[in-house]
Amino acid sequence: MEKRPCNEPEVRKGPWTMEEDLILINYIANHGEGVWNSLARSAGLKRTGKSCRLRWLNYLRPDVRRGNITAEEHLLIIEMHAKWGNRWSKIAKHLSGRTDNEIKNYWRTRIQKHIKQSENFTTLPLNNIDQPTFTDRVLSSCVPADHAVSQSYAPNIATSSFQGNMQNFQSPNFPTQSNDHNIWAMEDFWSMQLLH
DNA sequence: AATTTGTGCAACCGCCACCTG
DNA sequence: GCAGGTGGCGGTTGCACAAAT
Incomplete structure (x- = not known):
């Protein structure tokens, strides 16, 4: 003891x-x-x-949103990080319902990792790069829509027993699938973010 | 099927700024 | 002006789960 x-x-x-x-x-x-x-x-x-x-x-918090980062949010994160650096709380203020912690994790696990991979690719001699394969890697490595929907969506809140106990407590809204409207290709993101 | 390795994320830590007495 | 309390922030860690072997 x-x-x-x-x-x-x-x-x-x-x-x-x-x-x-x-x-x-x-x-x-x-x-x-x-x-x-x-x-x-x-x-x-x-x-x-x-x-x-x-x-x-x-x-x-009732207004906290969890689950997949939408294409629009992904773009915003990249743009704002380019502008402000690791000012996660500042970035989070511009993404309603997102927390600084979530954005920070997203950046580190999805975006930063991808950038590192890309840097490794760019150190290869150009004639060793199979362009379609490279594009495929970019596309597959960090597509927001590929997150399992509600993969980690506030497990405590998501349970029915919890909801049953919570009078007057609104569970947060699930984000809509970005693919329902406004389809973005990853080339759009990374051409904006990586090529300048 | 069992084990190892990789990944994502919730939570903690340490520092700093601000407020109040 | 100073000390203590508190809030806010960014960095880091540890664990659970998935994927690979």
Whole structure:
């Protein structure tokens, strides 16, 4: 057993449970946001204020959108990152319902990875590059629409038992498939982003 | 079928700026 | 002006799951 000073409150870390989510949502519904440390204490959560704030802003807020980044959002992220660099919160403000954390993850896992791959390709002698194959790689490596729909869509919220417990709580809207309208080819994105 | 490797993402950490007494 | 508390931000880590072997 770990020893902890007896006057130091127990602090939970790691993944949030459904019960904790419910407590936080209900508390905020009744008392509003703000002063996160005292909120955590008052709500009876064994979490830091920071942890509560992060959980609320990134996952529990009713207006948070999760799931696939649309083609339009993808373009915006690239444009704004070119303009502002890693100012994720600033970028997130221009993508309604998206969080800085989500954009940051998206950039690192999809876009940055792709750019690295492309850099490796460009270091090859030109006559070694099979152009169609290169294009295929670009197309397949980072297509927003290829995300599994709701692949990780707020699993706690998505469960029916959770929704059953949540009166007056609107679950976030699923983003519409970008392919339903406005079809973009990845060449459009990367020609804009990589070639200048 | 079992194991290893790669990937995506939720959550934490550390730093800094701002506010208040 | 200073110290302590708090919020906000970007970077990093750890874990679960998928894909490859």
